[in-house]
């Protein structure tokens with residue numbers, strides 16, 4: 001495996017009872033790539049992200065991170081430094097102030113209760129404040145998180161990722177619940193921050209326009225199989241039409 005490859009997927013398959021979700025999927029990801037996973041509903045995007053996040057296990061095939069099987073990252077602290085997840089539901093604790101949710105990025109370092117309730121380490125508080133400034137929420141530190149708009153909450157989730165500093169960011173439909181202006185804003189910020197921190201991003205997206213605008217490589221899945229895997233600027237409208245059409249071309 002090349003030094004640059006941070007993820008290697010070899011012939012991965014995953015079935016749910018009798019349903020094939022992923023079938024013999026293979027590709028490699030280089031460090032620092034910004035990848036959008038696209039494809040019609042049910043194509044297997046979430047399944048793939050859940051395999052990468054160790055939420056699911058593959059039925060067969062090999063998944064390597066830094067050349068090692070995922071089972072080698074069983075230590076929570078090591079895994080949190082390697083892989084961070086951002087979801088549509090944000091996974092924030094609504095009734096707590098914003099800063100507590102940002103500090104939860106240190107969950108693996110501190111343990112759950114300490115990271116949610118401890119604000120007594122000035123250096124960490126300073127870092128959380130800086131993270132909130134970077135995502136454009138400098139004055140919301142002590143606001144109740146549930147009072148924030150959807151777009152602002154997604155920014156809090158980004159600030160939490162800045163605290164966690166994972167090498168790989170997995171995002172499952174990160175902007176599905178946001179209006180177009182907020183979605184643009186969040187994707188712009190996510191990809192900008194990832195570039196600054198030299199992070200690798202794999203995000204599933206329903207919008208091909210966003211995928212092309214913010215990501216460098218598009219991996220298209222259809223019926224659990226790789227449909228195409230191309231640099232974003234080489235994907236044609238015809239390929240996209242075929243990807244999303246309901247029936248295969250004869």
Ligand SMILES: Nc1ncnc2c1ncn2[C@@H]1O[C@H](COP(=O)(O)OP(=O)(O)OP(=O)(O)O)[C@@H](O)[C@H]1O
Pocket residue numbers: 016017019020021039040041042043044045046047048
């Ligand atoms: N827990 C489950 N039990 C049974 N089948 C499942 C389960 N989760 C997913 N599937 C099926 O596996 C296939 C792949 O689903 P997956 O959620 O990975 O697709 P997706 O590309 O993320 O879809 P969407 O864009 O709609 O979120 C689908 O046919 C889905 O119905």
